Amino acid sequence: MRRIAVVCMAVLAAFAVFATVRQDAVSETYSQVVDNSDKGRFAASKSWKKSDSGKGINGDDYLFAAPAKKGAHALFEVAIPNNGLYAVYVRWPEVRGLNDRAPVGVETPYGTKWTEVDQRKDGGKWVRIGEFEMRKDEKFPIRISHDTKGKGNVAADAVKVEKVSSYEQPAAINSTGSAAPSEGTRTTSATGADVARKAISMAAAFKKSGVKYRWGTCTSTLMSCTCFTKKVYANFGITLPMDELGQSRYGRPISKSALRAGDLVYFKENGLSGPITHVGVYVGRNSSTGQQMISHMNSYWGTTVTSEMRYIRGYAGARRLV
Incomplete structure (x- = not known):
């Protein structure tokens, strides 16, 4: 009997631990x-009118507004419980006459990130517009604008946020003296050379297919520098946020003298006291000239290129993710 009682107590204790872990x-x-x-x-504002026509409305109705320069935004007060990375979704009804370039803004620690959505499609569905670093208790962190060059009314129905993770901190140094991988680093059998080859090939492919530069955007035809690096590292199981500072917190820090193909490099083009403004993938040295090379989405050329790193001002650091 005593043995049975001990076993029962052990099982109950194990269940309690499991329940605690599940609750956490x-x-x-x-x-x-x-x-x-x-x-x-x-x-x-009153420039937004109410309607209940259409299919797939979230709730009983939605608001709409015609395109207008400097038109007032529709503001959504989503509660952000902690600083972290959040997936943002937007919903609009399935109804004719909506806008093909409706701007959606998300407040981040580095300013408002704007994404254009085509509301002629995917009506009545939750449409994911991206992942963003968001701050706790930010006032009206998501907004929909009708200041657009697109055609048709802009609809404001509902938004949704889902927490992806807490803010990643710079890599910690473990007891062996080496850098412990941050949450942004995923276990992979790939090498830095694999990442570099992928970056070079993707840069060439995007350029050939006509992909153009647009700040803060990540689509199949328009992308920012952070979108390019995000797409490259996604091939190796690494999920990066869509802002420069957020990406610079992943992996472990690497000195410029120790750069290796596949490292993420970042720049402060407006001076080292300013914010990080550009990121790319270091792909090694040119075998003919010996110059350090980087694959990146380049605002000057307006597309993705593999070019000499020395022509980008304000080198600020590198991180090793693979």
């Missing part, structure tokens, strides 16, 4: 939806 895991997840009808969570 659940508490780490976070999702919130804000609808245009949520009092205290939504604000819009």
